[in-house]
Amino acid sequence: MLIKLLPTPKSWPLYGAASSRSIEAAALAAAGPASSLMERAGLAAARLTLALAPAGSGPIWIVCGPGNNGGDGLVAARLLHRHGLKVQVSLLAASSAAPADAAAALAAARQAGVPINNSVLAPAGVRMALDALLGLGLNPDRAPNPEMAAAFKSLNALNALRASVLALDLPSGLQSDSGSVQGGLAVQAQHTLALLALKPGMFTAQGRTLCGQIWLDDLNNSADRPATPRPADALLLGADCLTNWQVQNSPRHGAHKGSQGDVLVVGGAAGMRGAARLAARAALAAGAGRVYVCMLGTQADDVDPQRPELMRFDSTHITATDAANADWLQKVIVGGCGGGQEIGAFLAALLTQARRLVLDADGLNAVAAQVSLRALLKKRQASCLATILTPHPLEAARLLGSSAAAVQADRLSAAQALADEFSCQVILKGSGSIIAGPQQRLAINSSGNAALATAGSGDVLAGWLGGLWAQQNDADPFDLACLACYWHGAAAEAQTAGPMRAADLVERMHALHRPAPTI
Numbered sequence: 001m002l003i004k005l006l007p008t009p010k011s012w013p014l015y016g017a018a019s020s021r022s023i024e025a026a027a028l029a030a031a032g033p034a035s036s037l038m039e040r041a042g043l044a045a046a047r048l049t050l051a052l053a054p055a056g057s058g059p060i061w062i063v064c065g066p067g068n069n070g071g072d073g074l075v076a077a078r079l080l081h082r083h084g085l086k087v088q089v090s091l092l093a094a095s096s097a098a099p100a101d102a103a104a105a106l107a108a109a110r111q112a113g114v115p116i117n118n119s120v121l122a123p124a125g126v127r128m129a130l131d132a133l134l135g136l137g138l139n140p141d142r143a144p145n146p147e148m149a150a151a152f153k154s155l156n157a158l159n160a161l162r163a164s165v166l167a168l169d170l171p172s173g174l175q176s177d178s179g180s181v182q183g184g185l186a187v188q189a190q191h192t193l194a195l196l197a198l199k200p201g202m203f204t205a206q207g208r209t210l211c212g213q214i215w216l217d218d219l220n221n222s223a224d225r226p227a228t229p230r231p232a233d234a235l236l237l238g239a240d241c242l243t244n245w246q247v248q249n250s251p252r253h254g255a256h257k258g259s260q261g262d263v264l265v266v267g268g269a270a271g272m273r274g275a276a277r278l279a280a281r282a283a284l285a286a287g288a289g290r291v292y293v294c295m296l297g298t299q300a301d302d303v304d305p306q307r308p309e310l311m312r313f314d315s316t317h318i319t320a321t322d323a324a325n326a327d328w329l330q331k332v333i334v335g336g337c338g339g340g341q342e343i344g345a346f347l348a349a350l351l352t353q354a355r356r357l358v359l360d361a362d363g364l365n366a367v368a369a370q371v372s373l374r375a376l377l378k379k380r381q382a383s384c385l386a387t388i389l390t391p392h393p394l395e396a397a398r399l400l401g402s403s404a405a406a407v408q409a410d411r412l413s414a415a416q417a418l419a420d421e422f423s424c425q426v427i428l429k430g431s432g433s434i435i436a437g438p439q440q441r442l443a444i445n446s447s448g449n450a451a452l453a454t455a456g457s458g459d460v461l462a463g464w465l466g467g468l469w470a471q472q473n474d475a476d477p478f479d480l481a482c483l484a485c486y487w488h489g490a491a492a493e494a495q496t497a498g499p500m501r502a503a504d505l506v507e508r509m510h511a512l513h514r515p516a517p518t519i
């Protein structure tokens with residue numbers, strides 16, 4: 001069955017190359033010789049091509065590589081040719097060692113009279129192209145040979161001509177497990193048809209950009225074999241994580257501010273007060289009962305004149321050691337938003353005492369820079385203190401002692417490494433935010449768009465997370481992190497062009513609340 005994805009009402013399992021291959025092996029065993037899987041893959045590709053191709057008489061250019069991805073393209077070419085469409089196949093890097101299915105697909109295409117050459121240039125008047133050069137078999141340690149690289153270039157040039165490129169299984173050059181691209185060489189598709197299973201790399205790092213509109217055809221595999229042979233490598237978060245929470249957790253009639261929990265935002269050093277205000281506004285809009293702000297540096301009387309609901313909190317309560325001043329420990333602490341250097345003076349107290357802590361921005365940078373703070377962060381889980389870290393790639397790199405490029409090259413592994421190193425939950429922000437936790441299956445957020453790449457967007461996420469957590473004392477922080485990411489992204493989707501200003505984002509997120517079900 002063919003499914004168009006994103007936005008998606010339900011969450012989906014994601015399978016990397018090794019898992020996809022074991023699904024493929026099981027599906028091949030179930031499919032039997034009369035209905036080979038490649039034939040189904042080629043049929044799915046041909047059908048989608050017919051649906052997407054613009055009207056006209058120009059040829060469909062099908063660019064095939066040496067493996068089974070190329071085989072899928074050859075089957076599609078034969079079926080489209082038989083359907084009466086003008087097709088032109090370019091077969092590149094062909095080898096006598098082609099897999100049996102691909103060799104059979106080539107023989108059948110030749111026998112059917114499909115025009116096949118080895119040109120890297122698009123035929124004149126092309127109206128749509130299929131990228132069947134490389135799929136799951138991409139070797140990430142090898143740069144595509146010059147012939148393939150030239151074909152990537154020709155396919156990408158079609159973007160300017162508005163002839164769309166449909167990538168089969170994956171855009172060639174995109175790594176299925178990580179969403180990264182070696183040496184900047186990859187195909188930019190307008191549509192990608194995932195075959196059998198969705199892969200993690202389609203939804204993070206460069207995946208979302210290169211895939212364009214994502215489609216999935218399970219090649220009837222779920223009907224043949226309902227149980228997949230391996231557990232999923234990650235989960236793609238759909239709207240169900242938001243709707244389930246809203247059904248179960250909307251405040252009931254008897255709610256009051258004391259029952260909705262408290263948040264304390266610690267941050268907003270001079271020049272960066274806005275970051276703490278945005279986090280606090282977000283916590284309030286998420287539904288926390290009371291939100292306090294501890295502005296670092298000189299205190300202003302009004303925390304946020306536009307939001308009189310927010311209350312000021314004196315920083316001396318945090319560093320005081322007497323029990324009379326310890327009620328802040330009950331609050332969810334959102335620390336670091338616009339914290340500057342000043343946050344460093346409070347981190348030892350926050351890390352050793354805060355029961356529920358969201359650590360962001362300068363809070364993360366200070367931990368990365370100080371061995372003693374790192375040690376305190378690592379000890380929190382053993383002391384039953386819960387932590388969610390919300391780094392962007394550079395902050396994650398500082399914590400891991402690597403570089404932003406290394407984090408981006410394998411975002412899933414980087415997020416998992418952080419979660420394991422510090423024994424806490426992690427949101428690695430960016431295109432396809434990753435949510436990781438110790439002994440948790442990784443999740444990738446599917447909501448959101450480039451409108452979120454704007455100043456203050458991360459502060460809003462951290463504050464919203466704190467606001468949700470305040471209401472759900474004993475919620476699993478991993479689930480809350482997933483929920484906050486999805487909510488944050490979903491609110492941005494109404495903004496189809498231009499940046500989303502962070503203060504407006506808070507209001508959009510607030511507008512996504514749903515009334516409590518009447519019982």
Ligand SMILES: NC(=O)C1=CN([C@@H]2O[C@H](COP(=O)(O)OP(=O)(O)OC[C@H]3O[C@@H](n4cnc5c(N)ncnc54)[C@H](OP(=O)(O)O)[C@@H]3O)[C@@H](O)[C@H]2O)[C@@H](O)CC1
Nearest residue numbers: 037038041066067068069134135136137138139142144169
């Ligand atoms: N079997 C079936 O029935 C089904 C298969 N399906 C389809 O099969 C696809 C997987 O096929 P696959 O395993 O043959 O790998 P594929 O992506 O075609 O590439 C391998 C070729 O590329 C070459 N190569 C690798 N890296 C390279 C580089 N950097 N630069 C240049 N060349 C490079 C590599 O060379 P080698 O490393 O062997 O020297 C080899 O020749 C999957 O994505 C899906 O589309 C599904 O439809 C389900 C049914």
Ligand SMILES: [K+]
Nearest residue numbers: 131134170172
């Ligand atoms: K491809």
